[in-house]
Amino acid sequence: MRVPIVAGNWKMHKLPDEAVALCQALIPRLGEFHNREVVVCPPFTALASVAKALEGTGVALGAQNVFHEPSGAYTGEIAPPMLKALGVKYVILGHSERRQYFGETDELVNKKIKAALEHGLKPIVCVGETLEQREAGITESFVKGQVEAAFSGILADDAKQLVVAYEPIWAIGTGKTATSQQANQVIAVIRKALESLYDGATAAAIRIQYGGSVKADNMAELMQQPEIDGALVGGASLDAESFARIVRYDD
Ligand code: PGA
Numbered sequence: 001m002r003v004p005i006v007a008g009n010w011k012m013h014k015l016p017d018e019a020v021a022l023c024q025a026l027i028p029r030l031g032e033f034h035n036r037e038v039v040v041c042p043p044f045t046a047l048a049s050v051a052k053a054l055e056g057t058g059v060a061l062g063a064q065n066v067f068h069e070p071s072g073a074y075t076g077e078i079a080p081p082m083l084k085a086l087g088v089k090y091v092i093l094g095h096s097e098r099r100q101y102f103g104e105t106d107e108l109v110n111k112k113i114k115a116a117l118e119h120g121l122k123p124i125v126c127v128g129e130t131l132e133q134r135e136a137g138i139t140e141s142f143v144k145g146q147v148e149a150a151f152s153g154i155l156a157d158d159a160k161q162l163v164v165a166y167e168p169i170w171a172i173g174t175g176k177t178a179t180s181q182q183a184n185q186v187i188a189v190i191r192k193a194l195e196s197l198y199d200g201a202t203a204a205a206i207r208i209q210y211g212g213s214v215k216a217d218n219m220a221e222l223m224q225q226p227e228i229d230g231a232l233v234g235g236a237s238l239d240a241e242s243f244a245r246i247v248r249y250d251d
Pocket of ligand 1: 009167171172173174175211212213214232233234235236
């Protein structure tokens with residue numbers, strides 16, 4: 001059985017003090033959560049203070065990006081061991097905003113995934129089509145290609161460490177969610193692609209989230225779909241009450 005994973009992507013929001021305050025508001029609202037993993041991904045500058053605020057809570061810490069070299073002359077970059085040293089467990093890679101605004105290619109994302117795994121970080125790898133691609137009817141082939149590129153050269157045992165986030169770009173921050181059936185359908189295609197790359201057992205072990213305008217009032221319906229194993233939540237993760245309600249979608 002795959003344990004659902006709900007991750008909050010705080011993007012470029014929250015100063016360290018604000019991030020700690022958000023954690024302090026969130027923790028009591030989460031209460032005891034069973035049979036799911038909860039992750040928050042603050043910006044780099046708040047990781048250290050959020051790590052402290054999360055101690056003993058069962059909520060895991062994630063980062064939003066990492067470079068693929070362990071150290072060196074790469075001004076402005078952050079290496080996997082630096083995140084590891086702060087207690088980071090997950091790292092979002094290949095988010096569409098990084099692909100769109102920072103020129104991240106499938107090849108770079110694959111390098112980052114390998115580097116993260118090598119240093120004991122679990123990648124949350126984002127894939128998803130644009131509105132134009134959906135309208136042109138190439139969603140499934142495009143997303144399948146992104147998944148194949150992301151997992152290229154990764155062995156089955158390592159592949160099981162990855163989480164995939166299917167995030168249709170047209171649904172991110174727009175208030176337009178994919179219907180739960182649309183999301184489930186593409187996620188099923190992703191799982192099929194993983195089965196072809198590896199085998200049925202490996203594909204069945206990899207968690208695949210949906211992301212894109214997930215809110216407290218659409219989460220339960222999304223989670224009813226058999227292939228959806230959780231959510232990557234942007235905007236709604238910045239509010240303690242709404243993120244807690246998303247995590248507790250089945251209360
Ligand atoms: P959103 O963002 O929930 O604000 O649509 C999701 C994401 O970009 O991960």
